[in-house]
Amino acid sequence: MTPLADPRSAPSRSSETGARRLAALALLVLGVLFLGNGAWMLLDSARWFARVASATGAFNAHFVRDVGAAYAAAGAALVLAALRPAARAALAGVAGVFLGIHAVVHVVESASGALPHGALWDDFPGVHLPALLVLALALHAALAPRKETLR
Template sequence: MRVLLLIIGIYQAANGVVMLTVPEIWYSAVPGVPETGPANIHFIRDIGLAFLAAGAALLMASRQPHDRRLIAAATIFLGGHAVYHLVEMAHGTTLTAAARDIMMIVVPGLLPLAAFLPGSAKART
């Protein structure tokens, strides 16, 4: 569990850092984002802070996996973001966009919930 939390924490925190430091590059580099409309740099940085905070919580949880509050805090944003994308997919999207969102958003956003599954208690101790 620690390794999983570490990897997802790095992934999410790195995304947040890129959104904060080079939002224009992030906007043009992430597949599907330019199709959502013109870049709003302030909004990209706001969301970058959320990714950074969630990533930091998961990184802390990787050192203290027994403290599920850290995972829960990160999952409020990451899980909510993942579910929101699933809802959008249910209202119609291309297969390519759905596959991309599942791999880049849904799986990394919901995977920390594995810490709450039965049998994961051994990993937390």
């Protein structure tokens, strides 16, 4: 007779499934938001800049579109990560690389005075928090137990 497992020692299947579903939903929502932001930057760069980034310096349409392409790519990767659990860690990780580097650039520029005083806190909800969330979701996916498949 085998001893019964202590239910507190390991997460239940339903809690693992719930966590995976919540992670997929978060990735999908973030992906759609990033796709929308990227599309806005690509299609109406001047209006995007005036509403979002005018305190960062002079407007450069080409640069805004380049960053918009990166946001669209990150958004597409996150949508795919939400829909493809087997590739979730890699896809979210790739998006997290861009978002993380972008957030670090904002921190460095805020610390050096290249961005206006208070920019670090102003940027937190739209730059730093999403990067942290995506990186956490990528790590969660990478560490999640996998179902073994028979060959």
